[in-house]
Every structure is written in structure tokens, then in C-alpha cells.
Amino acid sequence: MGCVLGKEDRRSTRDLRRSSGQSAAAVTVAGDVSSVVKVEGEAATGERERSRRHTGDFPEPERRRFRTEIQQGWPSWLMAVAGDAIRDWTPRRANTFEKLDKIGQGTYSNVYKARDLLTGKIVALKKVRFDNLEPESVKFMAREILVLRKLDHPNVIKLEGLVTSRMSCSLYLVFEYMEHDLAGLAACQGVKFTEPQIKCFMQQLLSGLEHCHNRGVLHRDIKGSNLLIDNEGILKIADFGLATFYNPCHKQPMTSRVVTLWYRPPELLLGATYYGVGVDLWSAGCILAELLAGKPIMPGRTEVEQLHKIFKLCGSPSEEYWKKSKLPNATLFKPQHPYKRCIAETFKDFPSSSLPLIETLLSIDPDERGTATAALNGEFFTTEPYACEASSLPKYPPSKELDVKLRDEEARRQRGLSGKTNAVDGAKRVRVRDRAGRAIPAPEANAEIQANLDRWRVVNQANAKSKSEKFPPPHQDGAVGHPHDASHKAPVSFGAPDIFISSSTFNTKSSGSAKSTGAVGGPSRRRRTNKDEPQMAHSRNFVRGLKPSSIGLSMNLLFKGKSEVLGSRK
Numbered sequence: 001m002g003c004v005l006g007k008e009d010r011r012s013t014r015d016l017r018r019s020s021g022q023s024a025a026a027v028t029v030a031g032d033v034s035s036v037v038k039v040e041g042e043a044a045t046g047e048r049e050r051s052r053r054h055t056g057d058f059p060e061p062e063r064r065r066f067r068t069e070i071q072q073g074w075p076s077w078l079m080a081v082a083g084d085a086i087r088d089w090t091p092r093r094a095n096t097f098e099k100l101d102k103i104g105q106g107t108y109s110n111v112y113k114a115r116d117l118l119t120g121k122i123v124a125l126k127k128v129r130f131d132n133l134e135p136e137s138v139k140f141m142a143r144e145i146l147v148l149r150k151l152d153h154p155n156v157i158k159l160e161g162l163v164t165s166r167m168s169c170s171l172y173l174v175f176e177y178m179e180h181d182l183a184g185l186a187a188c189q190g191v192k193f194t195e196p197q198i199k200c201f202m203q204q205l206l207s208g209l210e211h212c213h214n215r216g217v218l219h220r221d222i223k224g225s226n227l228l229i230d231n232e233g234i235l236k237i238a239d240f241g242l243a244t245f246y247n248p249c250h251k252q253p254m255t256s257r258v259v260t261l262w263y264r265p266p267e268l269l270l271g272a273t274y275y276g277v278g279v280d281l282w283s284a285g286c287i288l289a290e291l292l293a294g295k296p297i298m299p300g301r302t303e304v305e306q307l308h309k310i311f312k313l314c315g316s317p318s319e320e321y322w323k324k325s326k327l328p329n330a331t332l333f334k335p336q337h338p339y340k341r342c343i344a345e346t347f348k349d350f351p352s353s354s355l356p357l358i359e360t361l362l363s364i365d366p367d368e369r370g371t372a373t374a375a376l377n378g379e380f381f382t383t384e385p386y387a388c389e390a391s392s393l394p395k396y397p398p399s400k401e402l403d404v405k406l407r408d409e410e411a412r413r414q415r416g417l418s419g420k421t422n423a424v425d426g427a428k429r430v431r432v433r434d435r436a437g438r439a440i441p442a443p444e445a446n447a448e449i450q451a452n453l454d455r456w457r458v459v460n461q462a463n464a465k466s467k468s469e470k471f472p473p474p475h476q477d478g479a480v481g482h483p484h485d486a487s488h489k490a491p492v493s494f495g496a497p498d499i500f501i502s503s504s505t506f507n508t509k510s511s512g513s514a515k516s517t518g519a520v521g522g523p524s525r526r527r528r529t530n531k532d533e534p535q536m537a538h539s540r541n542f543v544r545g546l547k548p549s550s551i552g553l554s555m556n557l558l559f560k561g562k563s564e565v566l567g568s569r570k
């Protein structure tokens with residue numbers, strides 16, 4: 001594989017180091033120019049000057065000059081759109097990395113395994129696509145960088161630097177390389193996590209979250225494929241593309257269109273725009289239960305179905321909560337008959353010390369979910385068997401989402417060689433498995449419902465026989481925020497098929513080994529293909545359970561971008 005940018009000259013590691021005057025350490029990024037330590041392109045700068053810079057003892061005019069110098073390393077288009085995020089950082093040159101392999105694909109990025117030619121270290125390069133410099137994607141990238149720069153914790157992925165080139169309109173984020181992600185590991189055949197191992201993963205996840213929350217950062221997309229794990233068993237929270245800063249003392253409205261569907265808390269599904277750490281804690285609760293159950297606990301296909309699954313497992317909100325929350329979609333989604341909470345009986349085979357934590361994290365009221373710190377101090381982590389040491393975790397084969405996909409493809413190819421019929425069966429099996437394990441990421445979930453509703457509208461407008469199946473004209477959809485007539489005032493009745501809640505496959509006798517049949521988190525955000533779309537018949541059944549104008553209204557509310565500065569990711 002070639003350099004990050006093939007056009008640029010490739011020189012040996014030694015030459016590069018010599019010409020840049022750098023030591024083997026990677027470029028260091030700092031919040032202030034005074035603490036810039038090692039900067040590529042400093043060939044002309046002597047050791048003495050570097051150490052003076054390090055101590056920050058320059059008068060302000062000189063510091064300003066350094067700042068300008070450093071900023072000159074950036075392409076002007078990037079300075080113009082993301083100046084804040086890259087301020088006081090110096091870019092690494094693209095030709096100081098050798099691209100080895102593509103290891104992941106996200107909504108707005110490709111991720112590559114690469115070798116740092118200065119240090120020999122293997123890193124992950126996240127190449128941000130700039131879709132013709134579309135301001136939205138640049139803002140998201142800038143926010144991700146700003147957030148990452150604020151964080152410094154062993155359980156949070158570290159942004160080690162930025163790579164750019166004058167010849168290209170792309171930017172690479174340099175991360176330490178992580179061999180696995182939790183979704184991929186859980187989906188690995190033969191991988192069964194024991195109770196101490198699950199505790200070890202959860203402890204690391206909650207420690208990372210504690211750090212983020214203490215620094216005023218909400219991750220807003222906690223799921224298995226965003227929890228990376230290295231060969232030493234260290235878990236790091238990654239993908240801060242949907243993360244945001246928040247201040248609990250000075251609440252600002254934020255978008256509710258975040259968090260991958262299966263891990264999305266009820267308040268976001270109900271349209272909350274004021275929320276806090278509870279959103280990440282809910283997702284952490286889903287992951288804990290999923291690790292113990294061996295499969296996702298609430299794999300909804302639409303937002304309505306997701307909410308229904310939540311209410312059936314966690315109970316529908318109390319009257320008091322409905323009144324207190326003032327959620328935009330509350331009256332529309334309030335079930336006619338309350339659901340009783342049944343976490344304890346559904347998960348009766350889980351280790352008993354896990355139930356209080358699951359109960360807390362999966363509280364309908366976000367205020368009752370507590371904090372990551374409280375969770376870490378709770379019974380789950382303070383009773384035997386304790387969390388194992390990360391270093392004692394088994395060494396797993398590469399198991400990222402992409403590895404699993406490649407393995408599936410290879411298996412299918414092998415089956416193809418052994419006969420046509422088998423090949424067809426095999427392909428089907430892979431597709432079914434693919435579909436079953438995929439959680440719908442935040443923005444696409446909305447797009448998917450919108451698409452289904454649009455199609456449903458077309459079908460029903462064409463064959464409108466009964467009034468109850470007819471949508472109001474689009475301009476009346478939720479125009480005034482309440483239903484059109486008395487018959488529409490009834491709350492939504494959930495007409496969906498019964499939810500699947502896995503009975504536990506957790507075996508407490510065998511020191512808590514979990515039968516790992518599913519994937520934690522499902523694969524990360526990907527472009528949807530037709531085969532991934534939920535069946536139309538299913539959505540129609542769903543929609544039939546709802547009052548037409550309520551659907552138009554509720555969906556309108558759900559799709560409307562809330563007044564967050566950055567808006568939601570497309």
C-alpha cells in the first residue's frame with residue numbers, strides 16, 4: 001500500500017526524521033503555542049529555541065509570530081472553516097505515513113491502518129470526507145477535534161495528531177491503533193465473556209464516560225462498535241462525531257436526533273432537547289444487558305418500535321414523569337394502558353449484582369440513572385467475582401466490524417466453491433445475519449422512517465378507503481402542534497408486534513460465562529442499502545396502530561432539527 005498521499009515523495013524514515021529535525025516521538029498537539037513540543041517542519045529551529053518555546057517564556061509578539069508560522073502549515077481552506085479546532089496545532093505531512101489497509105468506514109470518513117514512518121508505530125488514520133467542503137461536515141469534523149482535544153484518559157481514544165497536505169482537500173485524524181471493537185468481539189464465534197470480563201469492559205466504559213462527563217462532554221453514540229479494544233484488553237471510547245459540550249448549570253437546547261436507535265434513551269425518542277449525562281448512561285445500560293444476554297436487548301427497527309420495546313421492558317413513564325418532562329412528543333406517544341416494568345423477571349438469570357445497575361441505568365427518568373461515578377462505586381463492581389485485569393483478557397483474533405464482514409465474505413466464497421446451491425444458501429445466511437445484527441444509527445433512523453412514511457403516504461393517498469388510514473395533507477401535519485379533531489386526541493396505541501426481549505443466556509454456574517450469540521452495538525453507521533431496509537409491511541402495521549394525524553405530527557416533530565448550533569449529522 002502506498003503513502004497517505006501517493007503523489008508525494010516517499011523517503012526513508014531516517015531521512016524524514018533528519019530533514020524534519022524531529023525525534024521519533026509523534027507530533028504533539030497542545031492547547032497553547034507555548035507548549036508545542038515537537039513540531040514537524042522545525043528543521044531550522046534549534047534545540048535551544050525549541051526548549052524556550054516549551055517553557056513559554058517568549059514575549060507575546062513573538063508568540064504571535066510562532067502562532068502564525070504554525071498556522072501557515074495548514075491549508076487556508078481549513079483555517080477558514082475550522083480555525084478554532086486546529087489552532088496551535090501543526091499538521092503532520094501526509095508523506096510521513098504509509099497507508100496499509102482500510103479498516104473501517106463511517107458516515108463521513110474512511111479509516112485506515114497506517115504506519116507512522118517517523119516512529120514505526122502502527123496508527124489509525126481517519127480520513128474525513130469533505131463532500132465539496134460542505135459546511136456541515138466540516139463543522140462536525142471541527143467539533144470532533146475540539147472535543148477530542150479536551151479529553152485525556154486511558155479509556156478515551158487519543159487524538160495524536162492531524163495530517164494534511166497542500167495538495168488535497170482532505171484531513172486525517174491520527175489515532176492510536178486499536179485491534180478490536182466490542183461489537184466485533186461479541187460477534188466472534190466462540191467468544192463468550194465471563195462475568196469478570198464483562199465487569200472489566202463495563203468498568204473501563206464507565207471510567208471513560210466519567211471522564212467525558214466531568215469534562216462537560218456528552219458522547220451521544222455509545223455502542224459496541226464505538227468501543228475499541230487493544231491487544232492489552234484496554235477499552236477506549238471512540239468516534240466523537242456526535243459528541244457535544246454541555247454545561248449542566250447552563251442548559252442549552254440540543255438535537256434529539258442522536259444515538260444509534262437500539263441504544264437511544266426514551267427521552268430522545270420523545271423529542272427531548274434538554275438532556276444530560278443520562279443519555280450515555282442509558283446506552284451503557286443497554287450494553288451491559290447485551291453483554292450478559294449475548295444479544296441486543298431492544299433491537300428496534302423504527303423509533304416508534306424502539307419506544308414500544310422500551311416501555312414493554314422498562315415500564316411506561318409515570319404520570320408524574322409525563323407531567324414533569326414536558327417532552328414535545330409526550331402526549332402523542334403516551335400508551336393508552338401503562339406497561340409494568342419487568343427488568344428483574346426478564347433478566348432473572350443474570351448475576352444478581354448486575355440487576356441493580358441495569359435497573360438504575362435503564363431508568364425511564366434520566367435523573368434516576370445517576371452518574372458514571374455512582375455506577376462505578378456500586379455493588380456490581382464491589383462484589384465478587386471482581387472485574388478481571390484488562391491484561392488477563394484473552395488475545396482475540398482481529399474482530400472489527402470490517403474483519404467480521406471480510407470473514408463472512410471469505411466463508412461465502414468458500415461455500416461458493418463447494419457448489420452452487422450451497423452458495424445461494426450461504427449468501428442468504430450471511431445477509432440475514434448481517435441484517436439481524438445491525439442497529440440503525442441516529443440520522444438514518446429518521447431518514448428511514450421518513451422514507452417509509454412517504455411511501456406509505458403515496459400508497460394510502462392512492463387507495464384511501466378509510467378515513468382512519470389517511471394522512472392529513474403535508475401542510476397540516478403537525479402545523480399547530482396538536483391534533484385536528486377530538487378523535488385524534490387519543491394517545492397513540494402501540495400496534496406493533498410483541499417485542500423480543502431475549503431470555504437470558506447467561507450461565508451463572510460457569511463462573512458467569514455468557515453465551516455470546518449477538519453483537520454488541522451492531523455495526524457502526526453505514527450507508528443503508530435496499531436489503532437493509534425494514535419491510536414495508538412491517539412499517540405499515542406500525543403506522544396502522546397510530547392515529548394518522550398523530551403520526552404526521554409526531555414524525556414532523558421528530559424530524560424537525562432542534563435548535564442545536566451544529567444541527568444534526570446528515
Ligand SMILES: Nc1ncnc2c1ncn2[C@@H]1O[C@H](COP(=O)(O)OP(=O)(O)OP(=O)(O)O)[C@@H](O)[C@H]1O
Nearest residue numbers: 104106107108109111124175177178239241524525
Ligand atoms: N483508532 C482506531 N483503531 C482501529 N480502528 C478504528 C479506530 N478508529 C476507528 N476505527 C474503525 O473505523 C470504524 C469507523 O470509525 P468511526 O466510528 O470513528 O468513524 P465514523 O465516520 O464516525 O463512523 P460512524 O459513522 O460509524 O460513526 C470503527 O467502527 C472502527 O472499526
